[in-house]
Amino acid sequence: MYSSSSASKFVILIHVFAMQLLHINSELPLNTTNAYLNHKCLVSKGKYKPGSEYEKQLKLTIKNFYSDSGNKEGFTLLGSDGFSAILQCRGDSYGSKCRDCYATAVAALHRRCPWYKAKIIWYDQCLLSFDTKYSTGQIDYDNNFCMSNAKKLGGDKLAFIRTWNIFMDNLTTLAIRVDNNDTKTSPLYAVGETKFKGDMMYGMVQCTKDIPEKACEECLVFNSIHFQFCLNDKRGARFMCRSCTFRFEFYPFIAKQVRNI
């Protein structure tokens, strides 16, 4: 049911079957799903040796992130010249949900990219990335992919694109809004819904908390153009990268949306 356009097509293909199993008896919301989506071992950045400084740094970070992952924000990062790490949980996954996703992600990344210095893994509810350089605060244009429901929407494609564009704009505006308040931080996360020809369409955008609002918008715009053929005319699709993500479905998939039915 799910198809993909990405560098790691093969890896995704294997998981298409898992996704099919998951989605076959739904478009019903499954509240406990935290599907594995994709991962990437950044092979060109090399491997570390047992006992190396890099290993020590990585192990310490993994330990520290474990306690941080339970925080209210569902986000933590570490950035230095030779090493950076980001954990970003989905906006509705904080506290123990974020920590569970983190624990799953760390274990899977360890297994899937053993000894690689730089690696990224994506789950429904979190993203975890390690890198060999100071990469926080910047948009990552290199590591992105898109998955879409193979079921076509059919019908009036232009009308859909028009609605979709406004919907995406609305969500982006919401995500980067700065509360006129002393905190001056934007959520970099927004969920919403809109009707398309009588069907309810649910959407979500999120950027990692290390990038500024302007970069968040750029990241979302760049990827929605880059992946337009994956996103348009489908009964659900999503793109992900290291800095931002967007998803829409014709069923609710965020905890709050599910509760609201």
Ligand SMILES: *[C@@H]1O[C@H](CO)[C@@H](O)[C@H](O)[C@H]1NC(C)=O
């Ligand atoms: C969803 O959550 C409800 C209550 O929180 C629970 O009773 C139900 O078993 C959960 N569904 C699944 C598929 O886990």
Ligand SMILES: *[C@@H]1O[C@H](CO)[C@@H](O)[C@H](O)[C@H]1NC(C)=O
């Ligand atoms: C976009 O936002 C405007 C203003 O809040 C709203 O009237 C409109 O219905 C929204 N459209 C979509 C497609 O989300």
Ligand SMILES: *[C@@H]1O[C@H](CO)[C@@H](O)[C@H](O)[C@H]1NC(C)=O
């Ligand atoms: C800022 O926002 C918070 C949360 O919405 C609210 O409780 C608080 O009163 C606001 N502060 C000001 C100065 O508006």
